[in-house]
Amino acid sequence: MRFYVDHTSRVPVHSQLYDQIKLGIAVGHLRPGDTLPSVRDLEKDLRIGKNSIWRVYKSLEKMGVVTLRQGKGAQVSSSAGSEKHQAKLAECDDISRETVGRLRSLHIHPSSFLSYFQQYLARASNEEPNLVFAECNRTETDIFSKQISELWNVDVRGVTFEELRLQPARKILTKNTSVISNAYHLDELRGLLKGTGAQVVGLRFRWDRRLMKRIESLNDGTSVLFVFSDPDKARYGNLIFEEFKSLVTPRKVTMTLKGISEVGDLGQLREQRKFGLILFSNRLWDGLPAPIKKNPLFSRPTLTVDPVSLEEARYQVGIIW
Numbered sequence: 001m002r003f004y005v006d007h008t009s010r011v012p013v014h015s016q017l018y019d020q021i022k023l024g025i026a027v028g029h030l031r032p033g034d035t036l037p038s039v040r041d042l043e044k045d046l047r048i049g050k051n052s053i054w055r056v057y058k059s060l061e062k063m064g065v066v067t068l069r070q071g072k073g074a075q076v077s078s079s080a081g082s083e084k085h086q087a088k089l090a091e092c093d094d095i096s097r098e099t100v101g102r103l104r105s106l107h108i109h110p111s112s113f114l115s116y117f118q119q120y121l122a123r124a125s126n127e128e129p130n131l132v133f134a135e136c137n138r139t140e141t142d143i144f145s146k147q148i149s150e151l152w153n154v155d156v157r158g159v160t161f162e163e164l165r166l167q168p169a170r171k172i173l174t175k176n177t178s179v180i181s182n183a184y185h186l187d188e189l190r191g192l193l194k195g196t197g198a199q200v201v202g203l204r205f206r207w208d209r210r211l212m213k214r215i216e217s218l219n220d221g222t223s224v225l226f227v228f229s230d231p232d233k234a235r236y237g238n239l240i241f242e243e244f245k246s247l248v249t250p251r252k253v254t255m256t257l258k259g260i261s262e263v264g265d266l267g268q269l270r271e272q273r274k275f276g277l278i279l280f281s282n283r284l285w286d287g288l289p290a291p292i293k294k295n296p297l298f299s300r301p302t303l304t305v306d307p308v309s310l311e312e313a314r315y316q317v318g319i320i321w
Contacts, residue, residue, distance in 0.1 A: 001029040003037070004238060005046050014052040017042070018059060023184070023239065025065055025076055036066065036074040088320055129172060131156045131317060132179045132198075134164060134189060136283040144305065148180070151310065152319045156180070164192045173198040178317040183309075184236050201316050204309035208302035212248050215277065220252035222276035229283055230259040244301070260284060266292055 001024050005013045024030040037045070039053045057074045060066035067075050103110050133145035133156050145158030159179075163169040173179070175197035181189050183202035190200055215224060226244070228237045241257045256275075263269060266288075269278070278298050280288060285300040292298050 002242070003042065003046060005048060007047070013046070013048045014056050017046070017048070017053065018056045020239070021056065021060060022065065023236065029243070030076050032076050034076045035072065036076070038073055088315075088318065092320055125155050127172075128174060128176065129155065129157045130177060132159050132173070132177060133157070134159050134161060134179050134181045134185075134192075136161045136185060136188075137286045139286060140282055140303070147305065148310070152314060154319060161185075161188070161192060164189075170196055175199075180313060180317070182303075184240065187235075199317075201313050202309075203313055204306040205303040206306050207244060207247060208304055211299070211302055214299075215248050215253060218253055218276050221254075223254040223256060223274060225263075225275045225278045226255065226257045226281075227260055227263055227278065227284060228257070228281045230261050232281060232283060233257065233259040270295060270297055 003017060003020050005016045007013065009016065021030065021036065030036070036057070039050045039057070042048070042053045043050045057066060057068060060074070061068050065077055067077050069075065100110055103113050131148075131154060133141065133148055135141040135144065135158075138160055141158040141160050145156045149156040159169055173193065173196040177196070177198040178201050179189065179193060179198050180201045180203055183204050186200055186202045193200060218224070226237075226241055228240075237257055237259075241255070245255055269275075270292075275297070280298065280300050282300055282303075285293070288298070
């Protein structure tokens with residue numbers, strides 16, 4: 001994974017590097033056991049002082065996401081998720097045995113109690129959901145909340161970021177709620193959930209192969225434009241852009257990244273015929289006029305859940321079976 005710093009930005013260079021490493025781990029570009037670049041290499045490549053780089057690595061070590069070892073440099077810490085899962089299963093076994101014993105002592109049939117308990121959980125989940133999937137747009141919120149519900153066989157409520165800004169949606173969130181979202185959005189989501197006590201869980205996603213095949217089918221010399229909201233472009237636009245470019249078969253296709261304010265009138269953009277394909281971020285897509293969405297020149301990046309990440313999240317939120 002390559003790192004970038006903008007020396008003209010108001011954000012300190014050490015903060016930029018820190019955020020990129022943390023996000024790289026969250027979205028899976030950096031895996032447990034991966035070795036980070038040496039202080040000397042980053043000092044040379046990014047033109048920042050070694051003290052600033054060392055400060056970043058020490059901060060990440062304190063978080064528990066990086067291990068510093070003599071002679072081996074900085075490595076992404078290994079996960080103990082499977083051990084935690086086995087421990088939870090053992091606890092569930094103890095709870096089940098104790099519950100059956102108590103039911104028998106009270107002369108309550110276990111199967112009858114199971115039916116009662118399922119109805120009780122349905123009422124409790126409706127009043128205070130344990131699992132929520134949140135996204136910045138309604139389309140993906142509905143798609144992925146339904147998909148995860150079916151895969152885990154539990155109720156996962158879908159809530160948009162806009163809804164989380166409103167009091168009714170925030171009222172249902174407690175310290176017992178886990179809110180799942182795209183790992184790229186975690187910082188934004190934490191800000192929205194501040195004061196609720198809800199746990200934030202990140203998911204990694206993959207680009208839909210059909211979209212990449214469409215790009216690979218374009219003629220040589222064709223230009224492809226990626227458009228993000230201005231805040232999203234500043235926050236993680238370059239990281240997503242570089243990730244996407246690395247996955248498309250190298251060809252003579254030019255890719256450009258812009259914020260929405262740089263694009264101007266969409267009708268004129270269409271008439272210019274400068275680009276063979278224009279991709280709007282999913283946050284922007286829902287708000288585009290219908291004629292734009294129907295035009296084959298315009299599209300949005302479609303995603304699928306990374307199965308490894310989904311399995312990790314399953315352990316994290318307590319889905320044991």
